[in-house]
Amino acid sequence: MNVDSILGALREAFPAVTLEFQPGLLDETFVVLSADCVHPAVRLLIERFDIRHLSTITGQDRGSEIELLYHFWDGRGLTLRTSLAREDSHIATVVDLIPGAAFYEREVSEMLGVTFDGHPDPRRLLLPEDWSGEPPLRQGDSAQFAEQDVPSPSIGTAIADSGHVVWAKDTGRMIIPIGPQHPLLKEPLSYLLTVEGELVTDESLRIGYVHRGIERLCQQRSYVQNIYLLERVCGICSHIHTTTYCQGVEALLGLEVPQRALHLRTLLCELERIHSHLLWLGVFSENIGFTTIFMYAWRDREITLDIMEELSGGRVSHAANVIGGVRTDVDKEQGHSILGRLEDLERQIETFRDVIRHERSFQMRTRELGHLSFEQVRSHCVVGPMARASGVDVDLRRDAPYAAYDGLDLRVVTAGGGDVWTRTQMRVQEIFESLHLCRQVLKELPGGPLTVRAPRRVPAGEVVSRAEAPRGELIYYIRSDGSERPARVKVRTPTMTALITLSEQLRGINIADVPAVIGGTDLCIACVDR
Amino acid sequence: MWESVVRWARRKSPWVLHFNTGGCNGCDIEILDLLTPRYDVERLGILKEASPRHADILLCTGPVTRQSRDRLRRIYEQMPAPKWVMAIGSCGCSGGVFHGGYNVLGGIDQVLPVDIYVPGCPCRPEAIIAGIAQLLDMVE
Numbered sequence: 001m002n003v004d005s006i007l008g009a010l011r012e013a014f015p016a017v018t019l020e021f022q023p024g025l026l027d028e029t030f031v032v033l034s035a036d037c038v039h040p041a042v043r044l045l046i047e048r049f050d051i052r053h054l055s056t057i058t059g060q061d062r063g064s065e066i067e068l069l070y071h072f073w074d075g076r077g078l079t080l081r082t083s084l085a086r087e088d089s090h091i092a093t094v095v096d097l098i099p100g101a102a103f104y105e106r107e108v109s110e111m112l113g114v115t116f117d118g119h120p121d122p123r124r125l126l127l128p129e130d131w132s133g134e135p136p137l138r139q140g141d142s143a144q145f146a147e148q149d150v151p152s153p154s155i156g157t158a159i160a161d162s163g164h165v166v167w168a169k170d171t172g173r174m175i176i177p178i179g180p181q182h183p184l185l186k187e188p189l190s191y192l193l194t195v196e197g198e199l200v201t202d203e204s205l206r207i208g209y210v211h212r213g214i215e216r217l218c219q220q221r222s223y224v225q226n227i228y229l230l231e232r233v234c235g236i237c238s239h240i241h242t243t244t245y246c247q248g249v250e251a252l253l254g255l256e257v258p259q260r261a262l263h264l265r266t267l268l269c270e271l272e273r274i275h276s277h278l279l280w281l282g283v284f285s286e287n288i289g290f291t292t293i294f295m296y297a298w299r300d301r302e303i304t305l306d307i308m309e310e311l312s313g314g315r316v317s318h319a320a321n322v323i324g325g326v327r328t329d330v331d332k333e334q335g336h337s338i339l340g341r342l343e344d345l346e347r348q349i350e351t352f353r354d355v356i357r358h359e360r361s362f363q364m365r366t367r368e369l370g371h372l373s374f375e376q377v378r379s380h381c382v383v384g385p386m387a388r389a390s391g392v393d394v395d396l397r398r399d400a401p402y403a404a405y406d407g408l409d410l411r412v413v414t415a416g417g418g419d420v421w422t423r424t425q426m427r428v429q430e431i432f433e434s435l436h437l438c439r440q441v442l443k444e445l446p447g448g449p450l451t452v453r454a455p456r457r458v459p460a461g462e463v464v465s466r467a468e469a470p471r472g473e474l475i476y477y478i479r480s481d482g483s484e485r486p487a488r489v490k491v492r493t494p495t496m497t498a499l500i501t502l503s504e505q506l507r508g509i510n511i512a513d514v515p516a517v518i519g520g521t522d523l524c525i526a527c528v529d530r
Numbered sequence: 531m532w533e534s535v536v537r538w539a540r541r542k543s544p545w546v547l548h549f550n551t552g553g554c555n556g557c558d559i560e561i562l563d564l565l566t567p568r569y570d571v572e573r574l575g576i577l578k579e580a581s582p583r584h585a586d587i588l589l590c591t592g593p594v595t596r597q598s599r600d601r602l603r604r605i606y607e608q609m610p611a612p613k614w615v616m617a618i619g620s621c622g623c624s625g626g627v628f629h630g631g632y633n634v635l636g637g638i639d640q641v642l643p644v645d646i647y648v649p650g651c652p653c654r655p656e657a658i659i660a661g662i663a664q665l666l667d668m669v670e
Binding site: 127128130131133136180181182183186187188208209210211212213214216217220228229232233234235236238279282283294295296298299302315316317524526 | 549550551552553554555556557558559560562563566567568580582592593595596597598601605626627628630631632633634651652654
């Protein structure tokens with residue numbers, strides 16, 4: 001991304017408007033423009049510069065006005081900033097240009113009371129249907145659970161909640177509810193599948209069952225307390241959340257984190273990726289009825305959990321990161337023992353790779369299923385393994401190295417198939433790459449301190465922090481107003497982007513293939529709902 | 531005689547149902563971990579069930595969110611008596627780290643009568659097994 005030429009083009013396109021450019025921390029550029037310029041500016045970014053990856057839209061209450069931030073990414077970050085009037089806030093939707101923005105806009109809409117004109121589906125995303133309070137992220141409003149509210153669920157929710165299959169005799173259509181409690185799902189979400197014969201013709205998704213309001217809780221807690229809160233956004237990829245958050249706060253503080261700490265962070269990130277991919281392999285195999293692989297994958301996953309427990313004291317939540325470094329160390333002997341165990345693990349994963357590559361029943365269940373093209377992936381802003389399986393060569397560990405990835409030999413795995421089978425093969429291949437990275441870190445672990453002293457008070461400022469979670473790009477926006485609590489923490493997790501593509505993957509497939517498609521997408525609902 | 535047979539059967543094969551009412555996945559994957567080779571609770575007669583209508587014990591993880599409350603109640607009502615509820619993890623016990631959130635009601639005991647509390651964030655699989663064992667002692 002050539003920032004200067006983009007800025008020049010924007011200036012040229014909007015000569016009447018004063019544009020303001022602000023270079024930000026962590027290589028992010030902020031461009032301030034008026035609300036009616038956002039839609040044409042996005043169109044210009046797409047048509048002239050082919051910048052189509054909208055990481056997320058952050059909304060925040062700045063007192064007199066509501067501010068929206070459109071975070072784009074193309075090798076480096078570009079954020080469009082605009083302000084809306086507090087009362088009756090309106091802005092044109094960008095879903096017509098970027099279909100992947102649909103969920104981002106729905107979230108901003110319910111959290112801050114902004115109306116996106118022309119949005120094709122302005123339903124609620126995370127808040128319950130019977131929410132009647134103020135938008136929860138508006139300052140000063142008492143967002144409270146009002147017990148006296150009478151729930152008035154929509155028809156869709158009523159069917160989902162009844163748990164019954166509905167059959168319309170005249171049309172021959174059937175509505176099958178899946179979730180929120182269903183053997184296929186490990187976490188609650190609700191699907192209503194419209195089925196004609198054996199084929200899925202329509203679907204409707206409802207999430208928000210595990211929405212805990214973490215973003216608002218962050219504003220009520222101190223920077224240090226937030227590490228432990230944000231670790232609990234997700235139990236599978238807890239370490240990457242704290243890494244991204246700490247990285248952002250450290251940038252705000254201007255801290256230089258010791259190399260040893262960065263290497264240890266990287267080690268835990270990669271162990272976590274192995275654990276997450278093995279967990280997924282197991283759950284996915286169980287979904288398609290391959291229980292043997294489920295048992296074996298989860299048995300061998302314990303090896304990584306043991307290593308992480310040894311390093312940090314926790315199997316799932318590690319609390320390894322602190323602002324300014326890590327609080328965990330590894331000595332020579334331990335490193336040696338870990339290397340040995342990783343070797344055992346690698347042999348096991350070679351077995352899995354051979355089984356899922358050559359097992360015919362596995363191929364029959366997954367080939368040509370849930371296909372996403374290169375174009376679909378780009379227009380829906382899909383990230384991580386889902387994007388790489390459709391041929392999009394993106395990996396933040398290489399493209400925007402954080403922690404210690406800069407000095408490590410990293411091979412990004414991409415494939416062109418775009419179906420569930422390709423995704424399966426690719427994720428298993430990624431485990432080998434992660435093992436390769438773990439070995440490098442352990443062998444080249446530099447000496448030195450584990451932490452630097454972090455000042456108590458975080459100076460006013462804002463930062464966009466990105467990292468590659470096991471499921472793809474994770475982005476944090478943190479704004480400090482100089483007080484002891486952050487003024488805004490926005491989290492966009494990778495599963496949010498994968499969830500949007502599910503409707504395209506599900507339509508037209510056989511009802512028996514639904515578990516394979518949902519499983520192959522590797523959803524983490526706790527991450528999405530926050 | 532019949533009574534003692536029923537009691538024996540109940541104690542030897544508790545079927546559990548897992549429902550996430552708003553948790554972060556941490557405790558949920560530890561519950562799933564119970565089924566896998568290292569912990570393998572099936573050797574103790576514990577079976578994870580998919581339908582509330584077949585379950586004896588409800589394992590709830592996470593704080594109760596506003597949207598999952600009604601579903602939690604319905605699942606409990608669908609379970610045949612006698613039935614027991616276990617709150618798994620610190621969030622399930624009290625709301626934990628999410629206490630005070632606008633969409634969070636608190637622990638499981640705000641909605642259902644809880645028989646056993648298993649604290650921990652996330653609680654270890656061993657702790658869940660110990661909790662179930664304690665519950666079975668209580669049943670007897």
